[in-house]
Amino acid sequence: MYGVWDDKAFKIESGNQNKYQIIRWIGNGSYGKVFLGVIEERYECAIKIFSSFSECTLKREVYFLSQLQHPNIVKLYDVIENEQQNQSIIMEYIHNTPLNQVSKKLTLKEVKILFVQLLKAVNYIHSKNIMHRDIKPSNIMFNYNNMTLKLIDFGLADYYIQNTKYSIHVGSINYKAPELLLHIHYYTPSIDIWSCGCVLAEMIIRNYPLFEGECLNDILEEIIKLEGTVVLTDFLRKEHIQISRCQALHLVGRKTRSIREYTDPVFQKKQTPGLIHLLKELLEFNYHKRPSTSYLLKHLTEFLN
Ligand SMILES: Nc1ncnc2c1ncn2[C@@H]1O[C@H](COP(=O)(O)OP(=O)(O)O)[C@@H](O)[C@H]1O
Ligand SMILES: [Mg+2]
Numbered sequence: 001m002y003g004v005w006d007d008k009a010f011k012i013e014s015g016n017q018n019k020y021q022i023i024r025w026i027g028n029g030s031y032g033k034v035f036l037g038v039i040e041e042r043y044e045c046a047i048k049i050f051s052s053f054s055e056c057t058l059k060r061e062v063y064f065l066s067q068l069q070h071p072n073i074v075k076l077y078d079v080i081e082n083e084q085q086n087q088s089i090i091m092e093y094i095h096n097t098p099l100n101q102v103s104k105k106l107t108l109k110e111v112k113i114l115f116v117q118l119l120k121a122v123n124y125i126h127s128k129n130i131m132h133r134d135i136k137p138s139n140i141m142f143n144y145n146n147m148t149l150k151l152i153d154f155g156l157a158d159y160y161i162q163n164t165k166y167s168i169h170v171g172s173i174n175y176k177a178p179e180l181l182l183h184i185h186y187y188t189p190s191i192d193i194w195s196c197g198c199v200l201a202e203m204i205i206r207n208y209p210l211f212e213g214e215c216l217n218d219i220l221e222e223i224i225k226l227e228g229t230v231v232l233t234d235f236l237r238k239e240h241i242q243i244s245r246c247q248a249l250h251l252v253g254r255k256t257r258s259i260r261e262y263t264d265p266v267f268q269k270k271q272t273p274g275l276i277h278l279l280k281e282l283l284e285f286n287y288h289k290r291p292s293t294s295y296l297l298k299h300l301t302e303f304l305n
Contacts, residue, residue: 135195
């Protein structure tokens with residue numbers, strides 16, 4: 001068994017399903033479908049219906065959401081079960097515009113306003129020793145009208161306890177921290193910090209992922225193209241990790257590429273020295289050296305000036 005969270009002792013009490021009505025479909029995820037709904041014909045809500053084989057994920061999400069109350073984290077309202085015994089989570093509905101639809105329009109000021117909210121959400125969950133483990137644009141709701149941001153989807157969350165062996169099958173390919181790609185099971189909440197860096201890149205570099213690839217090795221290769229082979233060899237030496245000869249041949253001798261080579265010209269205005277510095281801090285290859293959100297929030301003026 002990997003990780004800390006154990007759902008065996010956790011029992012969910014279902015609410016009254018007659019209070020809720022589905023209005024329309026709004027999103028698909030890996031565990032079910034999400035709908036816009038109404039509560040007692042009056043208030044909007046989001047209804048996430050889980051497929052019957054996703055009970056573990058539902059329990060995990062319900063448990064962690066129930067532990068979290070923060071302006072930048074989606075609110076859990078209720079859990080219900082329908083006649084087909086499908087369980088659903090009732091949550092606060094967020095008017096969301098997917099990041100890739102707005103990232104070109106976002107001004108420098110808006111990037112700062114939104115990204116600070118992401119750092120605050122992550123800082124809050126980390127202060128409770130919780131790791132999200134799946135931070136990416138589709139798990140972040142951006143309300144473009146009032147410039148608010150809320151983190152959703154706690155289906156992969158877990159408690160962090162030092163020296164615990166965790167599953168590396170968390171996160172989504174483009175947002176996975178290098179330690180996951182290198183099969184390190186004893187990772188820390190800093191995997192979320194890396195993913196935040198990947199999200200910031202989609203606000204200030206281009207409107208698609210910074211690290212793209214078909215498989216995990218491709219992603220590692222892309223990271224090395226940006227950060228250079230030296231960071232990798234340094235890290236492998238310090239951590240006493242060996243990679244296969246074939247993988248090593250792929251990764252050695254890479255020249256570092258500059259951020260400019262990745263940049264869509266529309267985004268150039270947002271690349272202030274402070275934000276580029278912040279991006280580099282978030283995308284620190286060595287997870288022992290990657291800064292915490294509390295450090296980043298304390299030094300915000302440096303990054304946002
Ligand atoms: N509270 C919400 N308000 C608005 N849209 C939501 C909400 N929750 C989820 N969605 C939409 O549904 C999609 C899938 O939800 P998510 O919780 O990420 O499911 P999964 O765990 O299957 O990935 C999201 O990317 C988003 O578009
Ligand atoms: Mg999701």
